[in-house]
Amino acid sequence: MIDAILRAIGQGRTFLVASHAHPDGDAVGSTLGLVNCLRDLGREAVAFNLDNVPANFAFLPGAQSLLCRPEDLGRYDVGFVLDSGELSRAGSFLPLHCRQVISIDHHPCSERFGDINYVDEQACATGALVYRIIHAAGFPVSADVALCLYTAILSDTGSFRYSNANPEAFQIASSLVACGISPWYVAENLYESRPAEQLRLLAIVLETLAISPCGRFGSVCVTRDMLLSAGAKPEDTDGLINYPRSVRGVEVALCFRQTDDNRFKVSFRSKGKVDVGALARGLGGGGHHNAAGATVDGDIGQVKCQVFARLNELLPFS
Secondary structure, three states, X not given: OHHHHHHHHHHOOEEEEEEOOOOOHHHHHXXXXXXXXXXXXXXXXXXXXXXXXXXXXXXXXXXXXXXXXXXXXXXXXXXXXXXXXXXXXXXXXHHHHEEEEEEEEOOOOOOOOOOXXXXXXXXXXXHHHHHHHHHHHOOOOOHHXXXXXXXXXXXXXXXXXXXXXXXXXXXXXXXXXXXXXXXXXXXXXXXXXXXXXXXXXXXXXXXXXXXXXXXXXXXXXXXXXXXXXXXXXXXHHOOOOHHHHOOXXXXXXXXXXXXXXXXXXXXXXXXXXXXXXXXXXXXXXXXXXXXXXXXXXXXXXXXXXXXXXXXXXXXXXX
8 A cells, every 4th residue: 555655656746635624733743744745855745624723733844834725726646635534524625636535544434535545543643654654665754744743643642641652653753753853842832832811711611520420431511602701712622621531430531612502512532441433423423442523413411411321321330
C-alpha cells in the first residue's frame, strides 16, 4: 500500500491534503506534516479543512495557509484525505477536485472510500502513518515536518498517556525530536497557553459534573449560554471531558456540548473496558474503542436519557 502511495506522489505534481471537520491535533498535525513534506519535495500542496485550525494548533508551520472554503479549491492530481473514517466528515465533494483519492486513517470501520486506502487500526495516530510513508521513501524530514507529526502523535496519545501509546509512538517521537524540535515548545503551545475564557468556561462547566449512581461513568455539559457567559468559543471545550474521566472508578466519560436548540454533540472517552466507538456508531457517530463521538437530537434531558440507556447496556454491573 505504501508503494502505491509513493508511486502516486512520484507521478503527481499538485496535491490536496484534507482531514475531518472540527480537526483535532492528529488531523491538523498529519495534514500539515504531509503538506510541508510535499512542498519540501518541490510539489504544489494545499491544506484544506471545513473548519479553521484550532487556536492551540496555530503555531504549526503552514497553519495560516490552510483553506476552509470549497470554492477556493482547484483541480489536483492527488487528494489525500487523512484521519477520516468517513468521506463526509472531510467533505463529500473532495473527489470532484482530484484525479485520485488516497485515504490514510487509523479508525476502525473506516469506509475505504479512496482509490488507495491505507488504514491501520493499530497505529497510534494518522501522523504515524504519514511518518511511515515519509520514512519508507527516504524523504528528508525537515524541522517543520517533524514539528507537525510530533504534535499529531503527542495529541492523539494524550501526551503518551493513552493505551494507543505503543512502542512505535515512542520510536517515531524519538526520531522526530532528533530532528531538532523542542518537546517543551510543543507542550507550551498546547498546554501552557490557554486563553482566560477557557478557564472561566471550565469553572462554569464543572458545576455540571455528574457521576452515575454506579460510579462507572461521569459527564459534563456545555450549553451555548455557558459559552456566551464565559466569552468562550466551541474550541475552548477541548479537554473538558478529561475531568469526569479523571474521577476514580469512572470507566466512561462524556461531554454533552450544545450545537443547536435541540442538538448536542456527545463526546465519549473510555479507560479501556468499554468500546465507546461501538456506542457512538449506534448513535450515528463513530470513533475508536477509547475515543468517539456522535451528534444526538433532543433537549439535554432527552439526549442524556438516550445515551445513558445505551451506556447502561454496555457496562457490566455487579
